[in-house]
Amino acid sequence: MGFEIAIIVFALWIVQGILSYFQIKNFNGKLAKFKNYHKYGIGQVKGWLGKGAIAILGIDSYNNIVDAEIMSGISVFARFRSLDLLKGKNIQEIDSILDGIDKPVKTAILKAAESAQQVKKSEKEVESSM
Incomplete structure (x- = not known):
């Protein structure tokens, strides 16, 4: 009886690993798409036995959000979906849009916005040092 349980647990562990591979592949595909924007930000909130989230924001040179996607859930079946609520909005307006x-x-989106703004600060520092 114990051997059968060990085999089942091992098989489920292998399936989980395979599904995680496809989830990472989905993330890398989305990231490649966002690298085409002027700048982009990634925000992540890890869920320990709870809901986690990853947000990716594509920002243009005027700090407007051109594209936004979110992956949220508790399993390896979570995939990115478009976040139309933020598209066309300025990155400075994000906090007021996210009520509810x-x-x-919300935390993942705010971290992504902060990440994109850090990129902008780094660009300014590089330009001023030249």
Whole structure:
């Protein structure tokens, strides 16, 4: 009986690993798409036995959000979906737009916006040092 349980647990572990591979492949595909924008930001909130979220924002040179996608959930079946609520908005307006969105998703989006702004600060530092 114990051997059969060990085999089942091992098989489920292998399936989980395979599904994780496809989830990472989905993330890398989305990231490649966002690298075409002027700048982009990634925000992540890890869920330990709870809901986690990853947000990717594509920003143009005027700090407007051109594209936004979110992956949220508790399993390896979660995939990115478009976040039309943010498209066309300025990155400075993000905080006021996110009222009513669940906490992990909101935190991931705010971290992505902060990440994109850090890129902008780094670019300014490089330009001023030249």
